[in-house]
Amino acid sequence: MRIGLPLLFIFFSIASCSLNAEQERNLNKSIIKYLFSVNRELKLSIAAATHPLILRELKEESDEKLKAYLEPKHHIWTDAIIGKSKIKGENLHIELKVALVSKQTYEKAPNRFRLYAISEDNGKNWYFLDYKIYESDYCKKFKRLIKK
Secondary structure (H helix, E strand, O other), rough: OOOOHHHHHHHHHHHHHHOHHHHHHHHHHHHHHHHHHHHOOHHHHHHOEEEEEHHHHHHHHHHHHHHHHHHOOOOOOOOEEEEEEEOOOOEEEEEEEEEEEOOOOOHHHHHOOOEEEEEHHHHHHHHEHHHHOOOOOOOOOOOOOOOO
């Protein structure tokens, strides 16, 4: 009994920070769609999957800044795994670690690229941001739940 109660507490602590089945299913669909868009260089799809506050901020700065954010990547993005997550009300922020494969040599990069998935409607719809923007103070209106 002494061991059972602490283990039960740990289980519920871990479970309370995780996604439910529907949220995870929606996230997986969105990740697949987003990685496909990035790998196929579908700029409109990438823009549609980028958080609107960030898009607005990039556009207000300059068209070139927005274009640079949507530019083709030099790697194929694959094999996204879930890292840290933070849930606050209907806001869910998930850190993803994406494997990178060179488009020229097809060699896997030694480090993974960090990407963040954000939902503001309890996991129904997901937006994506790269770690440079998520971890910076770039857009003051955008609230970050995961702190570095």
